[in-house]
Each structure stands twice: as structure tokens, then as C-alpha cells.
Amino acid sequence: xxxxxxxxxxCPVFYIYGINSLVPLxxxxxxxxxxxxxxxxxENPWTIPNILSLARxxxxxxxxxxxxxxNFNIALGVFALAGITDLLDxxxxxxxxxxxxxxxxxxxxxxxxxxxxxxxxxxxxxxxIPVPLTTLIILRDIVLIAAVFYVRYKTLSPPRTxxxxxxxxxxxAQLKPTFISKMNTAVQLxxxxxxxxxxxxxxxxxxxxxxxxxxxxxxxxxxxxxxYHYGRKTVQVINNK
Numbered sequence: 514x515x516x517x518x519x520x521x522x523x524c525p526v527f528y529i530y531g532i533n534s535l536v537p538l539x540x541x542x543x544x545x546x547x548x549x550x551x552x553x554x555x556e557n558p559w560t561i562p563n564i565l566s567l568a569r570x571x572x573x574x575x576x577x578x579x580x581x582x583x584n585f586n587i588a589l590g591v592f593a594l595a596g597i598t599d600l601l602d603x604x605x606x607x608x609x610x611x612x613x614x615x616x617x618x619x620x621x622x623x624x625x626x627x628x629x630x631x632x633x634x635x636x637x638x639x640x641x642i643p644v645p646l647t648t649l650i651i652l653r654d655i656v657l658i659a660a661v662f663y664v665r666y667k668t669l670s671p672p673r674t675x676x677x678x679x680x681x682x683x684x685x686a687q688l689k690p691t692f693i694s695k696m697n698t699a700v701q702l703x704x705x706x707x708x709x710x711x712x713x714x715x716x717x718x719x720x721x722x723x724x725x726x727x728x729x730x731x732x733x734x735x736x737x738x739x740x741y742h743y744g745r746k747t748v749q750v751i752n753n754k
Contacts, residue, residue: 560612562602566624569598573631580635585712592709595628596702619661622690625698626654632705641708641717646730650701653737660740691743697729697736704729 572595579588602621606613633650636642668685669678704725711717 560606560614562606562612563614563616563620565598565602565605566620569595569602569624570627572598573628576628577631577635580632580639580709583639583712585709589706589709589713592632592706599625622698623658623661626658629698629701629705630654633701636705636708641711642704643726646726646733649730650733653733656737657740691736691739693732693739694736697732700725700729700732 572591576588576591576595579585579591599621606621630651633642633647637644637647665678665685666673670685707722707725711719711722716722
């Protein structure tokens with residue numbers, strides 16, 4: 514729900530926007546005209562898409578363990594389950610406005626990055642993906658995750674306390690992934706699926722799999738450059754002073 518918030522005598526004061534009025538929860542409306550005001554979006558973080566994203570994060574270490582232990586048949590099934598959660602959270606967020614959130618715009622790609630990172634590291638340990646490709650993907654994801662934390666810090670209004678910084682109810686910015694980044698995620702997941710299936714269907718040394726390595730490396734580098742090139746266009750700031 515959109516709220517208006519300010520500090521008065523070290524106490525928080527909230528206003529909630531009605532249809533034709535501004536309804537104060539504390540103090541009088543006249544205080545509003547004499548104090549600094551901050552508008553922010555206070556939202557419920559426990560939406561279905563966000564829960565599905567958290568489930569995908571939880572499945573990541575399970576997948577990693579199964580791959581390292583070379584239980585590829587079970588790993589394929591768990592990977593398919595993780596893919597279903599990814600499809601569902603996007604579908605629900607697009608079709609039900611009440612399920613769409615600023616937190617989800619960051620949590621969904623974060624879940625993808627954690628899942629992909631764990632998968633690539635474990636598949637590299639299983640000698641199914643080359644080390645240089647995994648290194649490129651991990652470095653890109655580290656930089657992007659660091660950028661997300663920086664954006665959160667810059668868009669969070671003072672006082673920037675740890676409790677407010679990590680409070681998912683305070684939505685300060687919405688992320689907009691670039692087109693090439695979406696394509697890159699799809700290519701990376703295709704490579705993961707192909708690599709997981711390789712020992713099951715006996716095509717580990719396939720030239721097509723090696724070609725997919727090169728395509729994935731290209732899209733990963735292109736995706737990293739797209740964020741550098743478009744910069745602020747990929748971030749929509751919600752709160753304004």
C-alpha cells in the first residue's frame with residue numbers, strides 16, 4: 514500500500530493515501546507542510562512468486578549435492594522442479610497485480626543467479642563444464658549482486674540502518690533486466706540441462722555440447738556489457754524525497 518512517512522520528534526509518522534483524501538495515522542495534517550517528507554512503497558514480501566523464488570534458492574544446494582555425488586537422474590528431476598518454480602513465479606506475477614512486487618523484481622533474478630552458480634560449480638566439479646566458462650559466469654554474477662546491494666544502499670533513505678536495509682517490506686527500487694540478460698539466463702539453463710543429461714544419455718564429448726559452451730560464454734559477456742552500457746536504465750527508483 515502506498516504510504517507517506519516522515520519523522521517528527523524522533524517518532525515515525527505515517528499517512529495512507531485514500532481514494533480522495535490523505536488519512537493520518539499519527540499527528541495532524543498540518544505537520545506535513547513543515548517537515549521533510551519521504552514517499553516509499555511498503556509492501557507484503559510474502560507473495561506466491563517470492564515464496565517460489567525462495568524455494569528455488571532452497572533447491573540449489575540439493576542440486577549441487579546430487580551432481581557432485583553423480584546422481585544425475587535424480588538431479589535432472591530436481592532441476593525440472595526448479596524450472597517449474599521459475600516459470601510459475603513469472604506467470605503469476607505477470608497475471609495477478611497483487612502478486613507483483615519490487616522485492617520480486619530482485620529476488621527472482623537473484624534466485625536464478627544462485628541456482629545457476631551452484632549448478633555451474635558442481636557441474637565443473639563433475640568435469641561436465643569447463644573451468645574458464647564457470648569462472649566467467651561466477652564473476653559476472655558476483656559483480657551484478659554487488660551492484661544490487663549498492664543500488665539498495667543508495668536508494669534507501671536515511672537513517673540507513675541494517676534493520677531497514679534488510680527489511681524486504683521497504684521497497685526502494687525495481688530492477689529491469691536487459692533483453693540480452695534474459696536470453697543469457699535461458700542459454701545458461703539450456704547448457705545446464707544439456708550437461709546434466711549428457712552422462713545419462715551418453716553424449717559427454719559431443720561437439721554440440723562444446724558449441725553450446727562457446728554460445729554461453731558469448732551471451733554471458735554480452736549480458737555483462739549490456740548492464741554496463743544501459744546502467745541506470747535497468748533500475749527504477751521507487752522512493753523520492
